[in-house]
Amino acid sequence: MSIATMPGTEPTVVLAQPSRQGWWRRFRRRPPAVIGLAGVVIVVLVAVFAPFLAHYSPIVSQFGHVLEGPFSPGHILGTDELGRDELSRLIYGSQATLEVGVLATLLAMAVAIPIGIAAGYYRGAMDMIAMRITDVVLAFPFLLIAVGLAAIFGPSLQNVILALGIAQLPGSVRIARAEAMALREQDFVQAAIVTGVKDRVILFRHLFPNMLSPLLVQASVSIPAAILGSALLSYLGLGVQPPTPSWGNMLASAQTYLYNDPWIAIFPGVAIFLTTLSFNLLGDGLRDLFDPSMR
Amino acid sequence: MADLLAIQDLEVRLFDRSGVVLAVRDVSLTIGEGEVVALVGESGCGKSVTALAVLRLLPTDARISGSVNFAGRDLLKLPLKDLRAVRGRDIAMVFQEPMTSLNPSFTIGNQIGEVLRLHRGLRGKAARDRAAELLSLVRIGAPEERLRSFPHQLSGGMRQRAMIAMALACDPKLLILDEPTTALDVTTQAQILDIVRDLQKRLGMSILLITHDLGVVADLADRVAVMYAGNKVEDAEVHRLFAAPRHPYTAGLLRALPSRGRRAGDAQQRLVEIPGLVPVLREPLHACAFAPRCPRNTDRCAKEPPELSPCEEGHTVACFHPEPLAAAGPAR
Amino acid sequence: MSEPVLEVENLRMEFRAPRSAGGKRVQAVRNVSLTVGEGEILGLVGETGSGKTTVGKCVVRLLHPTAGRISFLGRDITTMPAQTLRPIRSQIQMVFQDPYSSLDPRMTVQQIVQEPLAAHGRSSRQDARALVSRTVERVGLSSHVLDRYPNELSGGQRQRVGLARALVLEPRLLIADEPVSALDVSVRAGILNLLVDLQRTMGFSCLFITHDLSVAEFLCDRVAVMYLGEIVEVGTRDEVFGDARHPYTRSLLGAAPLPDPLLQRTRERVIMPGEPPSALDPPSGCSLNPRCPLADERCSREAPKSTRVSPSGHLARCHRVEEQLDLEVSHA
Numbered sequence: 001m002s003i004a005t006m007p008g009t010e011p012t013v014v015l016a017q018p019s020r021q022g023w024w025r026r027f028r029r030r031p032p033a034v035i036g037l038a039g040v041v042i043v044v045l046v047a048v049f050a051p052f053l054a055h056y057s058p059i060v061s062q063f064g065h066v067l068e069g070p071f072s073p074g075h076i077l078g079t080d081e082l083g084r085d086e087l088s089r090l091i092y093g094s095q096a097t098l099e100v101g102v103l104a105t106l107l108a109m110a111v112a113i114p115i116g117i118a119a120g121y122y123r124g125a126m127d128m129i130a131m132r133i134t135d136v137v138l139a140f141p142f143l144l145i146a147v148g149l150a151a152i153f154g155p156s157l158q159n160v161i162l163a164l165g166i167a168q169l170p171g172s173v174r175i176a177r178a179e180a181m182a183l184r185e186q187d188f189v190q191a192a193i194v195t196g197v198k199d200r201v202i203l204f205r206h207l208f209p210n211m212l213s214p215l216l217v218q219a220s221v222s223i224p225a226a227i228l229g230s231a232l233l234s235y236l237g238l239g240v241q242p243p244t245p246s247w248g249n250m251l252a253s254a255q256t257y258l259y260n261d262p263w264i265a266i267f268p269g270v271a272i273f274l275t276t277l278s279f280n281l282l283g284d285g286l287r288d289l290f291d292p293s294m295r
Numbered sequence: 296m297a298d299l300l301a302i303q304d305l306e307v308r309l310f311d312r313s314g315v316v317l318a319v320r321d322v323s324l325t326i327g328e329g330e331v332v333a334l335v336g337e338s339g340c341g342k343s344v345t346a347l348a349v350l351r352l353l354p355t356d357a358r359i360s361g362s363v364n365f366a367g368r369d370l371l372k373l374p375l376k377d378l379r380a381v382r383g384r385d386i387a388m389v390f391q392e393p394m395t396s397l398n399p400s401f402t403i404g405n406q407i408g409e410v411l412r413l414h415r416g417l418r419g420k421a422a423r424d425r426a427a428e429l430l431s432l433v434r435i436g437a438p439e440e441r442l443r444s445f446p447h448q449l450s451g452g453m454r455q456r457a458m459i460a461m462a463l464a465c466d467p468k469l470l471i472l473d474e475p476t477t478a479l480d481v482t483t484q485a486q487i488l489d490i491v492r493d494l495q496k497r498l499g500m501s502i503l504l505i506t507h508d509l510g511v512v513a514d515l516a517d518r519v520a521v522m523y524a525g526n527k528v529e530d531a532e533v534h535r536l537f538a539a540p541r542h543p544y545t546a547g548l549l550r551a552l553p554s555r556g557r558r559a560g561d562a563q564q565r566l567v568e569i570p571g572l573v574p575v576l577r578e579p580l581h582a583c584a585f586a587p588r589c590p591r592n593t594d595r596c597a598k599e600p601p602e603l604s605p606c607e608e609g610h611t612v613a614c615f616h617p618e619p620l621a622a623a624g625p626a627r
Numbered sequence: 628m629s630e631p632v633l634e635v636e637n638l639r640m641e642f643r644a645p646r647s648a649g650g651k652r653v654q655a656v657r658n659v660s661l662t663v664g665e666g667e668i669l670g671l672v673g674e675t676g677s678g679k680t681t682v683g684k685c686v687v688r689l690l691h692p693t694a695g696r697i698s699f700l701g702r703d704i705t706t707m708p709a710q711t712l713r714p715i716r717s718q719i720q721m722v723f724q725d726p727y728s729s730l731d732p733r734m735t736v737q738q739i740v741q742e743p744l745a746a747h748g749r750s751s752r753q754d755a756r757a758l759v760s761r762t763v764e765r766v767g768l769s770s771h772v773l774d775r776y777p778n779e780l781s782g783g784q785r786q787r788v789g790l791a792r793a794l795v796l797e798p799r800l801l802i803a804d805e806p807v808s809a810l811d812v813s814v815r816a817g818i819l820n821l822l823v824d825l826q827r828t829m830g831f832s833c834l835f836i837t838h839d840l841s842v843a844e845f846l847c848d849r850v851a852v853m854y855l856g857e858i859v860e861v862g863t864r865d866e867v868f869g870d871a872r873h874p875y876t877r878s879l880l881g882a883a884p885l886p887d888p889l890l891q892r893t894r895e896r897v898i899m900p901g902e903p904p905s906a907l908d909p910p911s912g913c914s915l916n917p918r919c920p921l922a923d924e925r926c927s928r929e930a931p932k933s934t935r936v937s938p939s940g941h942l943a944r945c946h947r948v949e950e951q952l953d954l955e956v957s958h959a
Contacts, residue, residue, distance in 0.1 A: 187729035191792065194687045196716030197746040205742075209733045337811040450902045480674040481838065485882035485898045507812065510884030513891045533888045551816035552886055553845035565823075566816035566845070572781055573811075 026289060033285020039278025047094040054088035059243040067261050080250070080264045081257055082243075089245040090267055096157065096246035097275070100230040100239070104164035105222040109215065112169050116176025117203055117211075121184050130177065134170040142167040142229065143236075150238045160239040164226045175218050179211040213290035220283030224276035231272050247272050298364075299501050300326040300349070300469055305361035307344050307353065317576040318344040320525040322361075323603075326469065331495060331502040333516035333533070335509065337548075339573045341525040342505045346471050349503070350382055366468070384414040387462035391474040393454035397446040403430075403457050404442030410464040429460040433490055452483035456490065463494065473505045488514050509552060513537060521545045524574050524584035527603065531610040541606050541617035543589045544569070583614070591616045630701055632800050632832040633663040633686065638695035640681050644907055653906045655681040657856035659695075663800065668826060668833040670847030670864075672840060672879070676903045677853040679836045683802045686834065687721050688712060700799065717747045720793035724805035726785035730777040730792075736763065737773040740791045747796065762795045763788075767821055783814035787821070794825065801833045807842065819846060840883050844868050852876045855903060855914040862941035872936055872943040874919050875899075913946065921947045 027033055046053060062083035070078040070086075077086035119130035146163035153159055183189055183206070192202050233239045234248025242249055247268040254265035307319035319341040326332045334342040347353050349363050349370060363370040365386065370378065390396045398406060407426040411417040417425055423442060430438035433456040446454055455475065462470055472491070476484040492515055495502055504515055512519055512533065519536045521529040521544065529542040540546040550567035571588040583589070586596035595615050603613045640656040656678040663669045673679040684690045686697055688704065697705045704715060720743075723729040730739055740759045744750040760770050766787040777785055786806060793801060803822070807815040819842065826833060837843055843850050844864060851861040852875065860873040871877050881896030901918040904910055910917050916926040925946055933942045934949040 187723040187725055188731040190689055191721065191723060191729055191789075192731075192742065192746075193689060194716065194719070194721045195743045195746055195792070195796075196713045197742060198713075201746070205734075206731055210731070337813060452902050480903070481840070481882045482674060482878060482899050483902055485884070486900070488884065489898055508884070509812075509886040510891070513886050513888040514884040516888075537886065537888055548812055549886065551813050553816075553819065553841045554886055566820050568817040568820060569813035570817070572783075 027285060030285050030288065032281045033288070036278045036281025036283070036285055039274060040282050043094055043098060043275050043278065046091055047098045050091050050095055054085070054091045056085035056088040058084060058089045058092040058245050060084065061243075067257070067264075069261070070263055077267055078261075078263050081253065081261075084243075086264060086267055089250060090247070090271055093245040093247045093250060093268065094271070094275075096234075096240045096244065097227055097230065097248075097272070100157065100161055100164065100246075101223040101227040104161045104226040104230070105168060105219055107161065107165035108168035108222065109172050109219060111165075112172035113176045113208075113211075113215065116173040116178075117180045117207055119173070120177040120180025121199075121203060121207065123181075127177070130173060134173050137166060138170050143232075146233050146238055147236075155238045155241060157240050160230055160233050163233070163238075164229050167229065168222055168226065171222070172215075172218060175214060176211065179214055180207055183207050183210055213286075217283050217287040217290065220279055220286055224279040227272065227276055227279075298325045299328045299330075299366065300324075300503070301362075301364040302345070302349065303362045303364065305345065305348060305363065306359070307341070307348050308358040309344070309354065310356050313577075315577055317525055317579065319348065320576070320579075322522070322525070322527050324520055324527065324530075326501050326503055328468075329495075329499045329501055331504060331515055331517045333504040333506060333512040333519045334522060335506060335512055335519055336522035337507055337573055339524075339575060340522040342522050343473055345522070346388070346473055346503060346505050349471065350386060350388060351378060352388075380414075383410055383462075383467075384465040385467055386469045386471065387465070387467040388471040388473065389455070389458045389462050389475055391477055393451055393458055393478065394446075396458055397454060399446050402443055402445055403449070407442075407457075407461050407464055410461055414465045425464070426460075429464055430457070432463065432494065433457070433460045434486075435460070450483075451479055452486060455479060455483075455487055459487075459490070459494075463498070466498070467500060469501045469503065471503045471505070474507070475504075476511060477506070477508070484511075491515060509537075509548065521548075524576055526584060526613065528585070528614070529610075529612045530603070531607075531612075535607070535610055539618075539620055541610065541612040541620075542585075542614050543591050543616075543618060544585050546618045591618075629665050631662040631664050632667075632700060633661075633834065634696075634698040635659060635661050635682070635686065636696040636698075638682065638685060638697065639693045640678070640685055640690060641693040649907065651907055654856050654909070655906060656685065656692075659853070659856070659858055661851055661858065661861065663832045663834055666826075666830050666832060667849065668835055668847045670843035670850040671834060671836045671853060672838065672843050672850055673853035674838055674879075674903055676855065676906060678856040678906075679838075679853050680804055682853075683721070683804050683834060683836050687719055687802055688716075714747070717743070717796045718798045719800045719802065720796065720798040721802040721804065722786070722789050722793050722806045724808055726782040726789065726809060727777075729789050730785055732777055735774055735776055736768075736780075736788050736791075739777075739788060740795050743792060743796050749796070758795060759791075762791045765825070766791045766794070767817070781814075782810050783817060786810065786818055790818075790821070790825070794829065794831075797829060797831075799831055801831050803833060803835045805837055808837065808839065815842075822846065840868075840879060852879065855906060855909060857914065857944065858942075859915070859945070860941075860943045862936070863939065866937065866939070866941040870941075872941075872948045873945050874921050874947070875915050876943075913944075921945075 065075065065079050065083040067081055068075055068079045070076065072078060075085050077090065079085055080089065115130050119127040145166055146160065149159045149163050189202060189206050192206055230239060231248035231251065234246045235252040237252065240246040240249060242253065250268040251265055258265055302322060302324040305319055305322045309316045309318045322345055334345060336342045344353065348359055351370065353359065359371060370381065404423065404426050407429060408422045411422045411425055426442055427438040430441055435441050435453060435456055449457065476487050479487065488511065506512060516533045519531060519533050520527050521542060523544050529536065529540065529545050536545065537549065540549055547567065547569040551569060553566055569588055574584060576584065581600060582598060583596040583601050586592040589596065593616065601613045601615050603611045605611050606617055638656055638659040639654065642653045642655055644651050644653050659682055661669065671679045671682060681690065685692045692705055695705065696703060699715060699719060704712060737759060740762060741750060741755055744755050744758065760773065763770060763773060768784060768787050772780065772784065780788065807818050810818065823846065835843065835847055847864055849861065849863050850867040851858045852867065852873065853859065854875050860867060860871065860876045867876060871880055878897060878899040882898065885891045897920055899918050904914065904917065912927040912929050913931050916922040919926065931944050931946045931949065933944045934952060936943050936948065936952065
């Protein structure tokens with residue numbers, strides 16, 4: 001049989017391993033990323049199972065055991081100035097910390113992504129409006145927003161989340177917008193336009209799924225930023241109010257005892273550090289994972 | 296004609312994320328003085344890797360075996376210091392992408408001057424004069440002024456010419472051109488080919504031309520080596536190769552080209568496809584790599600690898616069932 | 628003759644250059660008029676900067692033309708609002724050059740080819756799946772690819788998927804923007820053969836954009852040659868390839884190297900110097916005049932009009948052609 005008469009068929013040759021299945025293996029190959037993931041998982045589990053993990057109440061004072069150091073009987077991390085078990089407070093504190101970090105970021109992204117996508121896809125007036133909004137937000141120092149909200153509506157966890165969410169808006173808008181702008185020029189999006197696919201469908205089916213990776217990476221980096229921000233706000237007295245523990249307000253109340261009993265500051269500080277580091281490592285790992293050049 | 300370059304049993308293993316790739320398998324090639332040899336094949340055949348191996352420009356984890364004899368010395372065994380003296384001076388290379396081969400932060404004059412300084416010890420006015428001379432050699436007008444231009448101020452064709460000028464700075468005995476015109480427009484391509492042809496005649500250097508474009512081969516080459524999946528499958532003088540290709544792959548390539556005079560309307564003039572894909576070899580193959588796609592394959596082809604053997608004077612082919620002489624030839 | 632499927636009149640497309648380049652108005656397309664008849668393949672040939680891709684994008688309304696008129700089956704679609712345009716879009720489809728970016732990496736082949744059906748409300752589940760399956764087989768792929776993602780397919784396979792997507796709605800007009808330029812020679816042949824077959828069985832008209840003359844000659848019924856935003860010559864395939872009148876067309880034909888060493892080295896041709904000028908700063912008069920071997924004073928002053936070379940519609944935009952014809956007429 002001569003080639004000339006063979007119909008123009010192409011054998012179905014599977015070229016590369018479907019990248020879908022390969023991701024866990026690739027992820028596993030990077031120790032820092034795996035450590036980061038482990039750290040994040042641990043913190044999340046601690047927060048979720050706090051009541052089962054903590055032996056003591058985080059808010060009930062026990063004046064008989066004030067400021068006992070680490071490794072004291074019954075209190076492996078010691079007690080704070082009101083006799084409360086440090087470890088238990090640390091465990092319960094993770095809840096407030098994570099709640100703020102995750103919710104603030106989710107809020108920011110939920111608002112920012114649609115704005116960013118619309119700005120990047122439609123350009124023109126939409127883009128200008130979106131950019132001016134972010135400029136306005138950027139013009140206000142984040143602390144000012146937080147303090148202002150607290151002053152008007154009273155200090156609370158919700159206000160901290162709101163303030164942090166607002167502060168994160170510009171970053172997420174920029175990323176969503178940049179991705180939308182780049183994707184819009186890709187041939188497959190142009191093909192969808194030529195085909196007559198409705199805009200709405202293009203945004204949901206073509207743009208958003210192809211943006212997930214950078215957005216996920218952004219989230220894994222925003223969450224620790226929000227955590228640090230919330231720690232700062234707690235420290236200033238905004239946010240979760242005592243006696244409910246958050247790592248930030250634990251730091252704040254530890255101030256006066258820093259010289260003699262530093263551990264009540266060190267432990268929450270280390271907790272913040274490790275959590276933030278875990279998220280950052282995870283974020284790096286995710287970014288490398290999604291980077292096609294590293295596949 | 297004395298052999299200037301003799302590649303002998305070259306084997307190159309590269310590593311990608313999935314493991315080892317046998318990029319070049321047992322390739323031998325000779326280039327005589329003043330000879331233009333084309334290394335032809337489609338993407339993934341190993342032609343670029345072969346050229347890079349000559350100057351040891353492959354990644355550090357590449358495993359190379361065999362020998363590359365140049366002017367009596369094996370380049371693969373040369374200490375780095377001596378190799379550096381060869382690179383740019385005795386053997387020069389021009390790459391495919393003129394956009395990225397030139398440093399955007401330095402003027403053309405500066406970059407040509409660097410080569411002159413390194414290998415010839417020229418500086419100042421002597422270097423500038425020589426650089427201008429080189430630019431006019433590649434037909435760049437107003438060469439003294441052009442020396443002060445930055446790469447981004449030049450068009451694609453001019454950049455490629457500047458690259459050629461740089462390559463010629465030290466009168467190399469061998470010029471390696473890696474897909475020199477692929478990134479250029481047709482009219483620019485014609486100019487570059489014209490310049491290269493002219494320079495080769497005037498300066499008498501040997502050229503190793505890497506390309507997938509059979510038109511470029513027809514224009515420049517004295518001899519052609521066809522590569523497939525890391526192997527050399529055919530080696531012949533250029534007129535012979537085009538008039539009577541013996542390897543089914545070579546014949547297939549020529550028949551797949553829409554060349555002047557072929558019309559879709561005429562039934563016999565249908566383009567002949569080669570079904571399937573070029574394989575990426577990760578293990579040694581004890582068979583002919585082209586067999587799965589070959590219309591002439593038999594059981595034998597799947598059991599042993601064909602060796603290069605002469606089918607005519609100066610024409611070798613690696614095939615158990617080479618194309619018969621009468622029927623072969625590009626459809627005209 | 629039946630009504631043309633596509634009629635483009637005096638199309639002009641301007642862009643604003645980025646501020647870094649001076650922010651001037653760039654005319655990518657200056658004054659293009661063409662028609663594509665029923666079942667006809669019109670080739671649009673040019674080098675980079677000729678504006679051919681821009682013309683294609685204007686026809687499918689990916690761009691808003693600055694001026695001019697685009698008519699599809701007699702209806703003016705130049706400024707038609709999106710809503711009204713949508714149903715018409717199902718009749719004008721496009722295939723793109725880059726097999727790697729023209730398919731959504733997160734969709735399976737099934738989803739990709741089905742999308743056009745869904746977009747135009749032509750998919751009841753059953754019928755859609757069947758139609759997708761049939762179309763995929765029609766482009767030479769086995770239905771096994773339906774569940775695959777683009778990154779699991781080769782370049783040639785991806786282009787076939789792109790074709791399937793474009794043809795599943797059975798459009799009247801297909802705009803093909805360099806569909807084979809990014810593919811290897813042996814793969815190209817398959818796609819070109821496929822296009823010929825599909826066009827014959829489905830009967831669509833095609834605007835085939837390419838820089839490769841040999842492909843244009845193989846495929847197209849009529850050919851239009853573009854230079855710096857204008858059509859400089861247009862005619863049937865035989866007229867343009869056999870009796871080219873415009874100096875640019877002639878130089879293009881001469882520049883592409885022939886895969887035939889004897890012919891290539893003995894042919895007579897003039898290699899045009901210089902490179903296509905930037906659209907930012909077009910030459911005055913005829914845009915080819917700085918490079919044209921036939922240019923004179925009139926050419927730098929006055930832009931040539933389209934001259935009718937033959938009654939069948941062979942046109943060339945050149946003063947010399949006009950003068951030659953005047954001479955012939957006056958001698959008749």
